[in-house]
Amino acid sequence: KFTGANIVGLNNNDYQIERATHYAKKEGLADKLSFTKGDFMQMSFPDNSFDAVYAIEATVHAPSLEGIYSEIFRVLKPGGVFGVYEWLMTDAYDNSNPHHREIRLGIEQGDGISNMEKVEVALAAMKTAGFQLELNEDLADRPDQYPWYWPLSGDLRYMQSVWDFPTLVRMTHIGRGLVHRFVGALEKVSLAPKGTQKTADSLALAADCLVAGGKEKLFTPMYLMVGRKPAA
Template identity: 60%
Template sequence: MSFTLEQENRERDLAFKDALHGKNHTAKHGFTALLNKDKNAQDAAVTEYFKYWDNKRPENETEVDKKERLDEYATLTKHYYNLVTDFYEYGWGSSFHFSRFYKGESFQRSIARHEHYLALKMGLSAGMKVLDVGCGVGGPAREICRFTDCNITGLNNNDYQVDRANHYAAVNGLADKLNFVKGDFMQMQFDEASFDAVYAIEATVHAPSFEGVYGQIYRVLKPGGTFGVYEWVMTDAYDETNPQHREICYGIEIGDGIAKMYKADVAEAALRKVGFEIVHSDDLADKNDEVPWYAPLTGEWKYVRSLGDLLTFCRVSWLGRQVTMKGVGLLEKVGIAPKGSQKVSIALEEAAINLVLGAKLGLFTPMMLYVAKKPL
């Protein structure tokens, strides 16, 4: 019975993906793909996602509201990425994560170095069988595959992103090393002890509980294997009873498709509870870097040091986001962009503002690094 229901859900998701993006969706990306979405399907996705947030704010949300988001994390996350993937590819590229910056370092180089660093700390090497949990459109998997020559399976609950990831792997000549599949990281279909290593880059924050997703990762990892994660967490400075703190956290949640943000100690406790031995932990956002990780979001000209930085600034800074938001609104008004596109861009703007504010106040980090071992 459960298998039949699962098959029905998969067929429904595939049909919705085709309705929203069209069957030739890999031929377009970024802003072009955004404008070519089916208007009725987009409207349905907007309704499905924002039903968790409309007419709610931190001061009036109830425990029922919070529980609903946690219970329906899979639907919430799936529709979030139905709405924002094209925005992300347009503004950020194919690796949906933050990174540290060295002075004079380009945006794309810093993104790649952040991925290399995780692979290095985990000890990934040629021939290893590796799982990427919450793989997005496969940007990190492609980079880590090239860097280490390992074989990577990517897991994702969004059909559109899975298709794009497999398409990019083929285009880049990596289809023999990379494979991306649809699945729920809280209910993985892989056999026990299937992988030599597992990593997650800013993805397991979408889980309703760290213990649940870490437990699944522990199960599919071979004894002696390594799990590495860049985790989104609130820091010890975060106080949920402080209205300003909760407002910042809520802005991050609504703009980034997160059912609930947790503090770092919750993540660490969950790792230990499911059986992991933590061999390395480090908040890479807390290094007093001259160029902070959130620099691309700030709109501060002092961080523009190259032509590449200028192009990034024009897309993702406050000024660039305002241009995109107003432009999308105008295109939506004249019927070119699908309905709800500006509402999505406004939510992304709220996320960006609160990510920067949370970082400046020391309340949030997107790169709490844990490297953990499954005992032999």
């Protein structure tokens, strides 16, 4: 809204596109925002279409970082900029360490990620795609009183106001147990689809692994990279 830019959103989910269109109209931005359904690995846009591209915690779902970054490079105009917030395993991650692998697998399975890469792989993918890297930083390393994973931790010490209590308490051992039983009851009386409880349990495990990965500095959900497509 504050930039005045015309934005095109790309998504492969009809429901999410419907919601995005609804909120664009609600905010009076229907003339500035449009949404296209498609595969970000094979975009329907012509070469050199956009002045800039951004992705926030989305390209982690790509089967290949080099593949998605190369496709973004293709649709950018010469001199255009690409900014991305990426989910990555940090340099501290050791794939030969079973504990590290367990954390990674829990995140991947619970959050629908095919293969989460390390920082070094993402940086190499940006350069291989053709980008001139202008900025890269793990924003999770910036000093902050509260870590990024606090809403998932169930640790009431992170409560900043009474409004944080429901967020934190549902992630405690007791809170998760109640959710598990409640969802199971809904499933038994056919008020929730079969598999809902299993999905909820998988998400809870992913949350545990996200917190563990954050505490042990093995994982970051906010690795910032900004690259530019050469002007010529």
